[in-house]
Amino acid sequence: MPELPEVETVMRGLSPVMAGRRIVSAVQRRADLRFPFPERFAERLTGRRVEALARRAKYILAPLDDGMVLVMHMGMSGRFVVGDLSVGEAARVYAAPAVDPQHTHVELAFEDRQTVSYNDPRRFGLMDLVPAAGLETHKLFRHLGMEPLGPDFDGRALEHLLAGRRTPLKAALLDQRLIVGIGNIYACEAMHRAGLSPQRLAGTVAGRRAAGLATAIRAVLEEAIAAGGSTLRDYAAVNGELGYFQHRFEVYDREGEACRRQRCAGVVARLVQGGRSTFYCQRCQR
DNA sequence: GCTGTAACCTGTCGGC
């Protein structure tokens, strides 16, 4: 499911429910997601207070009052749903797209009777408990690249990251060791805004091209966050609200339709790169 | 070290 804008939206939605609150019960319904849960996962969460919520790459981080960090990743199909026990089980906020209780793998209840459930049909997500002191050197985090919304991300930084790379630009943008948070949708949209072909060798993006691409990446991500992310199938915010940035896609999932760039008469094409669909305009992306 | 591919798992959709 989620790329950076969706993860950021979910993190912001969970924050008022989780931050500063104590977990009074934790239920873990299966042994693993992408990876096995850590030992005694639910037991170790129970009684802990969540200090704050933050995002790194596509991970949601919840530092706890015992020096550990609850690390959460939603994979392709993960969703968090907020509920309220004080108004009864039936009043839980299970808004569309509906979640199948069969795939609800973790349920947390907080001291004010609010609940947070994690639902993930494909189980590509993960949850882990990591010492806060060693977070950046943990195997999940030590290879992560630059935050595209961070203060240091600009054309010069992007040019440096791509220099010498002989992989297609699309593949480089999806490589979380270089830049984090960009997935299939926003890679396609950013390349279209920058007028760069997904098949161009990444190492050829320098100077004004790199500056334009860095600007496009930042703009697409910021606009998507403002729109609450993009809802294609599974994604919804924690209150069930759908994102609406998908209505502003210029190329993604628009194969055969007209390019939306002004004065471009091109048609959006689809190609497969690394087993993933890429959407682009052959006319204005070079 | 770099690059491309397959695999993980389940649900949905289109074609026959």
Place this chain on the structure above:
DNA sequence: TGCCGACAGGTTACAG
């Protein structure tokens, strides 16, 4: 209607 294959927003192990 039912079956089958393709495909889906991510990440990683492995082969070349």
